[in-house]
Amino acid sequence: MSKQEQIRTMDRVNATLKQRYGRERRFRRFGFFAVLLGLTFVGLMFLSIISKGYSAFQQTRILMDIEFTESIIDPAGEREYAVLSSANYAGLIKQSLRALYPEVKGRKEKRELYAIVSNGAPLVLREKVLADPALIGTRTQLWLPADDDIDMLIKGHIDRTVPESERRIKDNVVAWIEKLEADQKIEKFFNLTFLTGGDSREPELAGIGGAVMGSLYTLIITLLLSFPMGVAAAVYLEEFAPRNRWTDLVEVNINNLAAVPSIVFGLLGLAVFINFFGLPRSAPLVGGMVLTLMTLPTIIIASRAALKAVPPSIREAALGVGASKMQAVFHHVLPLSMPGMLTGTIIGMAQALGETAPLLMIGMVAFIVDIPGGAMDPATVLPVQIFLWADSPERAFMEKTSAAIMVLLGFLIVMNVLAVILRKRFERRW
Amino acid sequence: MLSVTPDTAIAVPASVIAAGFSPVADESRAINGTVGDITVADPRMTARNVNVYYGDKLAINNVSLDIGKNEVVAMIGPSGCGKSTFLRCLNRMNDTIDICRVEGEIRLDEQDIYDSSLDVVPLRAQVGMVFQKPNPFPKSIYDNVAYGPRIHGLTSSKSELDDIVEESLLKAGLWDEVKDRLDETGTGLSGGQQQRLCIARTIAVAPEVILMDEPCSALDPIATARVEELIDELREQYTIAIVTHSMQQAARVSQRTAYFHLGELVEVGKTDDIFTNPRHRLTEDYITGRFG
Numbered sequence: 057m058s059k060q061e062q063i064r065t066m067d068r069v070n071a072t073l074k075q076r077y078g079r080e081r082r083f084r085r086f087g088f089f090a091v092l093l094g095l096t097f098v099g100l101m102f103l104s105i106i107s108k109g110y111s112a113f114q115q116t117r118i119l120m121d122i123e124f125t126e127s128i129i130d131p132a133g134e135r136e137y138a139v140l141s142s143a144n145y146a147g148l149i150k151q152s153l154r155a156l157y158p159e160v161k162g163r164k165e166k167r168e169l170y171a172i173v174s175n176g177a178p179l180v181l182r183e184k185v186l187a188d189p190a191l192i193g194t195r196t197q198l199w200l201p202a203d204d205d206i207d208m209l210i211k212g213h214i215d216r217t218v219p220e221s222e223r224r225i226k227d228n229v230v231a232w233i234e235k236l237e238a239d240q241k242i243e244k245f246f247n248l249t250f251l252t253g254g255d256s257r258e259p260e261l262a263g264i265g266g267a268v269m270g271s272l273y274t275l276i277i278t279l280l281l282s283f284p285m286g287v288a289a290a291v292y293l294e295e296f297a298p299r300n301r302w303t304d305l306v307e308v309n310i311n312n313l314a315a316v317p318s319i320v321f322g323l324l325g326l327a328v329f330i331n332f333f334g335l336p337r338s339a340p341l342v343g344g345m346v347l348t349l350m351t352l353p354t355i356i357i358a359s360r361a362a363l364k365a366v367p368p369s370i371r372e373a374a375l376g377v378g379a380s381k382m383q384a385v386f387h388h389v390l391p392l393s394m395p396g397m398l399t400g401t402i403i404g405m406a407q408a409l410g411e412t413a414p415l416l417m418i419g420m421v422a423f424i425v426d427i428p429g430g431a432m433d434p435a436t437v438l439p440v441q442i443f444l445w446a447d448s449p450e451r452a453f454m455e456k457t458s459a460a461i462m463v464l465l466g467f468l469i470v471m472n473v474l475a476v477i478l479r480k481r482f483e484r485r486w
Numbered sequence: 487m488l489s490v491t492p493d494t495a496i497a498v499p500a501s502v503i504a505a506g507f508s509p510v511a512d513e514s515r516a517i518n519g520t521v522g523d524i525t526v527a528d529p530r531m532t533a534r535n536v537n538v539y540y541g542d543k544l545a546i547n548n549v550s551l552d553i554g555k556n557e558v559v560a561m562i563g564p565s566g567c568g569k570s571t572f573l574r575c576l577n578r579m580n581d582t583i584d585i586c587r588v589e590g591e592i593r594l595d596e597q598d599i600y601d602s603s604l605d606v607v608p609l610r611a612q613v614g615m616v617f618q619k620p621n622p623f624p625k626s627i628y629d630n631v632a633y634g635p636r637i638h639g640l641t642s643s644k645s646e647l648d649d650i651v652e653e654s655l656l657k658a659g660l661w662d663e664v665k666d667r668l669d670e671t672g673t674g675l676s677g678g679q680q681q682r683l684c685i686a687r688t689i690a691v692a693p694e695v696i697l698m699d700e701p702c703s704a705l706d707p708i709a710t711a712r713v714e715e716l717i718d719e720l721r722e723q724y725t726i727a728i729v730t731h732s733m734q735q736a737a738r739v740s741q742r743t744a745y746f747h748l749g750e751l752v753e754v755g756k757t758d759d760i761f762t763n764p765r766h767r768l769t770e771d772y773i774t775g776r777f778g
């Protein structure tokens with residue numbers, strides 16, 4: 057190349073250089089803003105959910121002087137279980153409230169007074185007495201849960217400054233509460249009920265414990281069914297199946313399945329598992345089976361990708377020293393692709409954990425108070441619980457909804473982090 | 487340019503003529519258009535009229551070649567001429583490539599290795615292979631070498647296995663470098679060390695025929711010399727086919743040399759003859775460095 061030509065090349069390069077860098081700068085800025093926008097929305101979402109939901113982790117309780125009057129609990133004095141368990145514990149609370157506010161007289165006012173304590177408070181007393189009948193005849197101070205309206209008032213969700221007619225709580229009730237506040241007899245405590253309790257019509261008694269257990273059983277069933285099946289299918293298709301029109305068809309259909317709307321799987325589950333095989337409605341077993349249908353394609357696709365990522369030279373190395381195909385796959389290929397398969401499985405599980413629609417179809421949307429004890433018990437799952445609470449009119453369920461979303465997101469984040477750690481941990485260089 | 491001497495006894499590969507080369511006249515026997523004697527007195531493996539297709543593409547065209555007992559056969563030729571493809575036919579490694587189809591007949595001691603009833607597992611234990619690209623398992627150095635003996639149940643005790651691992655690594659010239667870190671992963675070694683590890687892994691199974699695909703392409707001269715020594719040693723008991731791009735190496739280690747060109751076996755003969763007195767123009771051009 058002559059010197060003159062060289063100079064001309066440099067001129068040309070320099071002429072376009074500015075434009076090239078400009079393009080790069082624009083692209084970078086664009087990408088940066090896209091990421092920023094995404095993060096902003098995620099941040100806003102978290103902010104809104106957390107600001108609405110954090111208060112659900114606290115519960116207002118009232119300190120009450122309870123007299124375990126024998127004539128109310130067990131007039132016969134025989135301490136029989138049947139008598140003790142069906143005694144009028146609400147009467148004890150009413151008695152205590154009347155003593156606290158002797159000035160309350162009218163029937164209507166008394167009803168309002170009794171309503172400041174939760175319907176669940178008598179159950180607390182009942183449990184105490186059943187655990188220790190010697191309490192009868194004694195007097196103790198106990199922190200008992202307040203009604204959800206009082207809870208809202210204490211947490212500031214009900215504004216005391218607006219006119220009485222626009223407020224859920226009347227002036228006289230506010231006055232009683234202010235007296236309790238002055239005496240430091242009303243406090244916010246950590247709300248264990250929310251984490252361990254089952255669902256309830258009373259917001260102050262409702263918890264996600266039942267839904268979490270339901271989700272857990274459902275996911276265990278899903279994992280037990282979908283992981284072995286998915287991995288086996290992927291290994292067979294990728295390593296053993298002949299390449300022909302049939303396997304192509306299978307491949308196309310697996311990809312199609314991954315794109316089927318999840319509610320269709322719910323309908324299928326209803327028709328096949330419940331109506332045809334007669335499995336129980338609302339059971340995590342059926343939920344897990346339906347979610348298995350949904351996650352199987354995800355797991356198969358991820359597992360096949362993981363198997364494909366193992367370089368063929370590893371297979372050749374094993375076959376070259378005389379390993380059978382089975383040995384090459386199980387000694388070398390499968391262990392190497394396991395992290396990828398697990399990552400896919402965890403992501404599939406996370407999807408299944410957040411899935412609502414198919415479970416509605418198989419009856420996991422029922423109002424269930426008891427915490428399920430197994431995969432055959434009626435149950436609901438976390439996202440369905442959120443759906444149910446979001447539908448409830450009470451103000452107190454609003455914060456529960458957000459708090460339940462926080463818990464669900466927490467689980468999802470943990471699972472996704474686990475997937476990332478797995479991927480990082482076992483990432484291999486060849 | 488297209489001038490085939492009419493009185494020549496050699497059938498010329500079509501592609502060679504098409505490419506415009508003319509063979510060097512010679513009276514000796516030629517089979518399938520190959521110059522030189524493809525047979526040996528005491529063959530271990532015999533390939534006859536082998537065609538290999540990748541899909542529709544013919545990669546090996548009508549190749550016949552014997553590999554004799556206790557002999558090192560070197561396969562040389564320009565890149566892409568099908569040396570690896572032919573080598574991989576000899577232990578049916580091409581089975582792993584879906585689109586690959588092999589025609590013709592390849593025998594190991596009279597046994598047709600492409601017979602449908604033949605089990606490839608014992609075949610590959612008998613005919614070992616060192617691949618062109620080092621491919622250690624991402625496991626420990628020890629496990630890499632011990633893998634073959636383990637799956638074939640060659641040893642009955644841990645100490646026996648230890649001995650095999652040590653012996654194989656010694657023969658491959660890697661022992662001194664790795665004896666203190668046998669439980670480190672094999673993929674953490676340098677490229678040349680990995681290749682020697684793969685050699686050790688292959689010889690740990692004590693195959694009777696060893697196929698080596700450019701075993702020294704990633705090695706320094708010292709390691710290369712070690713491997714060449716190993717080949718010499720192994721020849722006393724084993725049969726070896728080696729693909730190499732180094733003419734010097736072919737000259738040093740092999741007794742016979744086969745020259746491949748565009749999927750055809752152009753010339754084969756005693757290594758000394760091939761390098762001192764090539765009979766085909768293509769062979770001559772290649773070894774004198776005019777192309778390739």
Ligand SMILES: Nc1ncnc2c1ncn2[C@@H]1O[C@H](COP(=O)(O)OP(=O)(O)OP(=O)(O)O)[C@@H](O)[C@H]1O
Nearest residue numbers: 540545563564565566567568569570571572583618
């Ligand atoms: N897996 C494959 N699929 C399709 N074609 C292939 C495949 N492997 C090799 N080929 C083709 O077959 C021909 C011979 O390839 P081969 O690897 O045997 O060459 P080679 O002589 O070993 O070359 P090199 O010296 O570069 O290793 C080439 O044209 C190549 O493109």
Ligand SMILES: [Mg+2]
Nearest residue numbers: 569570618699
């Ligand atoms: Mg090659």
